[in-house]
Amino acid sequence: MLTKTAQSYRSKTNPSWCQDCGDYKVLDALTAAMAVTGVEPHDMVMTSGVGCASRLPFYTNCYGFHTVHGRALPAAIGIKVANKERTVISVGGDGDAFSIGGNHFIHASRKNPDITYIVMDNEIYGMTKGQNSPTSHEDLLTKINPYEVIEDRINPVLMALSFNTSFIARGYCEDEEQLKDIIVKAIQHRGFSFVHVLSPCTQYNHKVTYESCRKRIKQLPENHDTKDRILSMSYALTQEPLYMGIFYDIQRPTLHDKLEHIRELSMNEIGNPANYTLNDVIKQFE
Ligand SMILES: Cc1ncc(C[n+]2csc(CCOP(=O)(O)OP(=O)(O)O)c2C)c(N)n1
Ligand code: SF4
Ligand SMILES: [Mg+2]
Structure with a gap:
C-alpha cells in the first residue's frame, strides 16, 4: 500500500467557498486525518445535508451522498447498516445539524452507529446569506432578527453529553493539527463520534x-477524565472560555452489535430464514 497524504483524498473540484471561510481548514484537517487512517478513498463514504459546510464531500474523492437539508445522518446510518466495512463520515453546518436535522442527532446518538459526524459551526446560516442558527449568539442581529434575538442558543456538546453520544470532541479550524488528531480518534472510535x-x-x-475564536478558546486539562460524563458536562457548560479537546469517550454496544444480537435471537427461535418463503412470512399475518 502506497503511503497516503491529505492530497490522496482530494477531488479535482475547487471549493466554491468564500476566500477566508473556515471550512477550507476543516477540509485540510479532515483529509490529513483520512491519510493517517490509511483507509482507501473508495472504502470511505461521506454524506452531507445542505449548506456551505455540506459542500465538503464534493472536494474529496471518497464516495459521497449530498442528501437534503438535515438528512446527512439517516443516510449515513443506512449506508453503514448496508455495508459495515465502509468508513462512513457525515458533515454539515450548525443549521443543518441542529435546526432541521436536530432530531436525527438525538436518535443517532441513541442508536450508536459506527459513524463520525463533523459539524462546522459558524453560528449562522451561511449559504442563505446570514440568518440566525440555533447556535447563534443571543446578541446577533440579522435580517430575520433586526431588533432582538427571539430564541436562546443551544449548546451542542452539552446536548451530545445528555444523549450519551459515545465520543464527543470540539476543535477549532485554525488549530489544524489538533483538529486532525481529534478526527483520527473520532474515525477510529467504535460507535457514534x-x-x-x-x-x-x-x-x-x-x-x-x-480573532474572537482565538480569544474564546481554552484547552481541556491534559488529565481530563473522558469517562466522567458529569465532569465533561461541567466543562461543556461554559461558553467563555469555550473548551477544546476530547470531552467524552466511552464504549457501548453499537447499532451493528445490537442488530447482530437480534439476528442471533431470531435465528434461535425460527431457524435459518433461508428455509422460509415469502408466502410463509405472509401467512404469519393472516
Ligand atoms: C427543506 C429546506 N429548507 C430550507 C432550505 C434553505 N437552506 C439551505 S442551506 C440552509 C442553512 C444552512 O446553514 P448551515 O447548516 O449552518 O450551513 P452553512 O451554510 O452555515 O455552512 C437553509 C435554511 C433548504 N435548502 N431546504
Ligand atoms: S458564506 Fe460564509 S460559510 Fe459560506 S462559504 Fe462564505 S464564508 Fe463560508
Ligand atoms: Mg452555519
Missing part, C-alpha cells in the same frame, strides 16, 4: 471571527 468544530463564516457573522 461527534466532532463540533468552530469554523468562522467571514461573510455573514461578525460575532464569530478568527
Whole structure:
C-alpha cells in the first residue's frame, strides 16, 4: 500500500467557498486525518445535508451522498447498516445539524452507529446569506432578527453529553493539527463520534471571527477524565472560555452489535430464514 497524504483524498473540484471561510481548514484537517487512517478513498463514504459546510464531500474523492437539508445522518446510518466495512463520515453546518436535522442527532446518538459526524459551526446560516442558527449568539442581529434575538442558543456538546453520544470532541479550524488528531480518534472510535468544530463564516457573522475564536478558546486539562460524563458536562457548560479537546469517550454496544444480537435471537427461535418463503412470512399475518 502506497503511503497516503491529505492530497490522496482530494477531488479535482475547487471549493466554491468564500476566500477566508473556515471550512477550507476543516477540509485540510479532515483529509490529513483520512491519510493517517490509511483507509482507501473508495472504502470511505461521506454524506452531507445542505449548506456551505455540506459542500465538503464534493472536494474529496471518497464516495459521497449530498442528501437534503438535515438528512446527512439517516443516510449515513443506512449506508453503514448496508455495508459495515465502509468508513462512513457525515458533515454539515450548525443549521443543518441542529435546526432541521436536530432530531436525527438525538436518535443517532441513541442508536450508536459506527459513524463520525463533523459539524462546522459558524453560528449562522451561511449559504442563505446570514440568518440566525440555533447556535447563534443571543446578541446577533440579522435580517430575520433586526431588533432582538427571539430564541436562546443551544449548546451542542452539552446536548451530545445528555444523549450519551459515545465520543464527543470540539476543535477549532485554525488549530489544524489538533483538529486532525481529534478526527483520527473520532474515525477510529467504535460507535457514534461527534466532532463540533468552530469554523468562522467571514461573510455573514461578525460575532464569530478568527480573532474572537482565538480569544474564546481554552484547552481541556491534559488529565481530563473522558469517562466522567458529569465532569465533561461541567466543562461543556461554559461558553467563555469555550473548551477544546476530547470531552467524552466511552464504549457501548453499537447499532451493528445490537442488530447482530437480534439476528442471533431470531435465528434461535425460527431457524435459518433461508428455509422460509415469502408466502410463509405472509401467512404469519393472516
Ligand atoms: C427543506 C429546506 N429548507 C430550507 C432550505 C434553505 N437552506 C439551505 S442551506 C440552509 C442553512 C444552512 O446553514 P448551515 O447548516 O449552518 O450551513 P452553512 O451554510 O452555515 O455552512 C437553509 C435554511 C433548504 N435548502 N431546504
Ligand atoms: S458564506 Fe460564509 S460559510 Fe459560506 S462559504 Fe462564505 S464564508 Fe463560508
Ligand atoms: Mg452555519
